[in-house]
Amino acid sequence: MEGVVVALFSEGSVLLEGPPGLGKTLLVNVLARTVSCHFRRIQFTPDLMPSDLTGHSVYDMKEQEFHFKPGPIFTNLLLTDEINRSPPKTQSALLEVMQERQVTADGKSYRLRRPFLVLATQNPLEHEGTYPLPEAQIDRFMFKLLVDYPSIEEEGEILGHYAAGRDPRDLSGFDLNPVMRAEDVIAVQEATGKVIVETSILRYITEIVAKTRSWHSVLVGASPRGSVNLLIASRVLAACRGRNFVVPDDVKEVAPWVLRHRLILRSEAEIEGERPDGVVGQILDSVTAPRS
């Protein structure tokens, strides 16, 4: 949950991966209510076209000209459910817009709202009828967060909501109050830019990312975009923890969120059971953290 809030404060998009029924969609619904901002949800399906997302031009018979009809992407928080169910053409359209924060149609550019972030869900268990996101495009997600099954205690809490007559399908029973507005998210980003990042922390980040490119079990490591996101996320986390400076533990905490989807492991390493999170952990252990 913390990762999603840090992503929101960083205006960074998130890929949420986990089996169905774990509340990924509910989490985004709740977040949209907590931050009083515009929210749209779109279910990715095999027949979803890029213009279904971005919008399209409609001919106005009366004025005898085309008018652009904006698609659901013109929002603050966009939930794209099961992103890997749509073909690469539609995925690419979304991921390009995520990068450029504008839609170009008929030679005209239309800016998206700010803040703009995509919260995409995908189910790792099903492969039939899915189109895996290309590695180059998955890099555009600031974080990949894994949603796992709840512990017995947590599952008890979930049942407790239902036992008390509160059904998450109707959030009115949960007394949710918005705590900030869309413009506050932009102000948060500006404020976190004041968090001090010592040169030693910058070097720590670059050493970690450089190691992802030369690590024995990694075929392709993280891009410079990975370094930048590691820096931004560490800075935001430091501010969320009430500090005006980044410590190595901030970098270590966000590193799996930022790096796990940016590593392509060698096939022999995968066969031996290596996983990106394990590799990120090994790399963090191998780089000496600066003294804070």
Place this chain on the structure above:
Amino acid sequence: MDTAASETPMTLPRVAELFEKTRAEVAKVIVG
């Protein structure tokens, strides 16, 4: 939403406060 609070200048302590408040609101529904 507390309008007065939202008009408070965005300082780093305010960021930490908003983080805690957002987390607390989300935790009303989301477990874990």
